[in-house]
Amino acid sequence: MKKLILILLPLSLLAIACSPAQSDTQTTSPTPTETAQNKQESTATVNLVSPDPQAEIPMGDAEMILEVVDSNGNRVKVENLDVSATMPMDGMEDMMGKVEVTPADEPGRFKATTYFGMQGTWNVVASVKDPQYQAQQEFTVEVK
Structure with missing residues (x-):
């Protein structure tokens, strides 16, 4: 009987120690206020105005004009636009190009300057950062 207690006691303590705390197992659902605040965000679209996405871009320094429009196609003023440029490389990490973004004179328009250091297909991703x-x-451009 003593041997059984000596075996069961450590196993019981181990089971209790490994079980999740009660507070860890409870999940909370968002309050109606939080849900309403999240739904106030509107979906927008980012368009590549220049250069034409179908045209080939020369290797080297490049300037892109991007605009943010609402669902009606009207330009909207946003706080920030984040733009990245990457080139997929077989068997290696993607090549990344530094992109500098500045607001243009017109609301909702941005100028993005970068350096395409290699010929091939580049992926340009623009993300709106606005409450x-x-x-x-994502835009795909051919650099020649």
Whole structure:
């Protein structure tokens, strides 16, 4: 009997120690206020105005004009636009190009300057960073 207690006691303590705490197992659902606040964000679209996405871009320094529009196609003023440029590389990490983004004179328009250091297919991703609007758009450009 003593041997059984000596075996069961450590196993019981181990089972209790490994079980999740009661507070860890409870999940909370968002309150109606939180849900309403999240739904106030509007979806926008980012368009590549220049250069034409179908045209070939020369290797080297490049300037892109991007605009953020609402569902009606009207430009909207947003706080920030984040733009990245990457080139997929077989068997290696993607090549990344530094992109500098500045607001243009017109609301909702941005100028993105980068350096395409290699010929090939580049992926440009633009993400809106704004409390009112939400958007992410990917463009594929050919650099020659």
